[in-house]
Amino acid sequence: MSSKEPKIERIGVLTSGGDAPGMNAGIRAVVRASVYYHITPFGIRHGYDGFINDDICEMHAGSVKHIIHQGGTILKSARSSEFKTDEGMKKAWENVKKHQLDAMVVIGGDGTFKGAMEFGNRFDFPIVGIPGTIDNDIFGTDFTVGFDTAVNTVVEAVDKIRDTATSHNRLFFVEVMGRDAGFIAMYSGIGAGAEEILIPEKDRGVEQLFESLERTSQRKKSSRLVIVAEGDKNANVYDIEEKVQERFGDRYETKVTILGHVQRGGRPSCTDRVLASRLGVAAVEALRKGNHGMMVGVRNRKVEFTDFEQATKRNPEMDQELMRVANIISI
Numbered sequence: 371m372s373s374k375e376p377k378i379e380r381i382g383v384l385t386s387g388g389d390a391p392g393m394n395a396g397i398r399a400v401v402r403a404s405v406y407y408h409i410t411p412f413g414i415r416h417g418y419d420g421f422i423n424d425d426i427c428e429m430h431a432g433s434v435k436h437i438i439h440q441g442g443t444i445l446k447s448a449r450s451s452e453f454k455t456d457e458g459m460k461k462a463w464e465n466v467k468k469h470q471l472d473a474m475v476v477i478g479g480d481g482t483f484k485g486a487m488e489f490g491n492r493f494d495f496p497i498v499g500i501p502g503t504i505d506n507d508i509f510g511t512d513f514t515v516g517f518d519t520a521v522n523t524v525v526e527a528v529d530k531i532r533d534t535a536t537s538h539n540r541l542f543f544v545e546v547m548g549r550d551a552g553f554i555a556m557y558s559g560i561g562a563g564a565e566e567i568l569i570p571e572k573d574r575g576v577e578q579l580f581e582s583l584e585r586t587s588q589r590k591k592s593s594r595l596v597i598v599a600e601g602d603k604n605a606n607v608y609d610i611e612e613k614v615q616e617r618f619g620d621r622y623e624t625k626v627t628i629l630g631h632v633q634r635g636g637r638p639s640c641t642d643r644v645l646a647s648r649l650g651v652a653a654v655e656a657l658r659k660g661n662h663g664m665m666v667g668v669r670n671r672k673v674e675f676t677d678f679e680q681a682t683k684r685n686p687e688m689d690q691e692l693m694r695v696a697n698i699i700s701i
């Protein structure tokens with residue numbers, strides 16, 4: 371983290387990695403805050419790919435009208451392998467000089483921040499990050515932009531699955547997103563009243579599931595819901611279903627639903643819009659004060675900053691309190 375007070379006249383903004391509902395509210399806040407402080411904002415399209423290929427254009431307050439309620443990102447997003455190369459970074463640096471950018475705001479997940487840290491250090495270029503990912507896998511913020519909308523999407527879908535599961539006395543395995551993190555699974559599992567939640571952070575997931583199915587198989591439950599995080603290390607959702615079929619096939623009829631990318635789309639919740647708006651303004655204000663090389667987040671309802679290095683360190687621990695609650699209420 372560094373802090374000397376430079377003159378910031380031109381700021382670039384991009385979205386990168388998986389899109390997340392609320393990214394548009396974040397872009398809007400960065401653009402509007404820039405204009406408010408007499409800074410010219412530049413939109414960089416298609417994430418780091420557009421940074422490399424000069425897909426950059428000037429924005430103004432009107433460029434971001436009528437977007438606060440839209441999912442996705444008007445700037446588009448990308449996973450750019452070229453940005454991980456020397457050549458790619460050098461090309462992007464040429465575009466910084468071409469457009470005379472003084473600083474940049476990146477909206478994305480841990481990968482996006484790793485790229486920003488590397489680029490910022492290499493060229494001594496000021497960058498602030500806004501956590502925009504449905505995964506919520508960033509250290510230094512209670513929630514990432516998009517997570518709240520995503521878990522509400524999941525809960526709405528699982529509520530519907532419960533209706534049909536109950537009508538047929540079936541056991542459903544519902545796979546949710548989270549390549550390496552189980553936050554979506556844990557929150558939606560608790561919120562939807564799942565019987566078991568299998569997450570990458572928990573080793574005993576499958577054994578615990580078997581124990582619980584054994585224990586409750588005598589009880590006349592009309593439906594059972596198991597939420598499985600995509601990144602669960604024990605097995606994928608179909609393997610888990612197969613193992614359950616082998617052992618409990620005579621007692622349970624099983625079905626699998628994979629929710630997939632539906633979780634990434636849709637109108638952002640008010641919580642995500644407010645979070646993104648606060649973080650967008652804070653990012654621009656930080657750059658004006660000469661603070662950069664860090665992510666802006668909200669902890670305990672207050673805006674806080676965390677170095678990119680810290681923010682991107684994987685936190686393998688799931689909140690123990692959440693696990694305990696999930697255990698107690700699923701008996």
Ligand SMILES: Nc1ncnc2c1ncn2[C@@H]1O[C@H](COP(=O)(O)OP(=O)(O)OP(=O)(O)O)[C@@H](O)[C@H]1O
Binds near residue numbers: 387453478479
């Ligand atoms: N070590 C790195 N060096 C340079 N660039 C990187 C690095 N890691 C990631 N990036 C860049 O950041 C982009 C986004 O990263 P990634 O695909 O991991 O998504 P993310 O930002 O973590 O978001 P999400 O997990 O929500 O999809 C990558 O496609 C790549 O361009």
Ligand SMILES: O=P(O)(O)OC[C@H]1O[C@](O)(CO)[C@@H](O)[C@@H]1O
Binds near residue numbers: 389
């Ligand atoms: O299909 P894509 O864009 O590669 O993204 C899938 C991944 O992105 C995330 O949704 C995060 O955005 C992960 O949970 C998931 O594994």
Ligand SMILES: [Mg+2]
Binds near residue numbers: 481
């Ligand atoms: Mg990520």
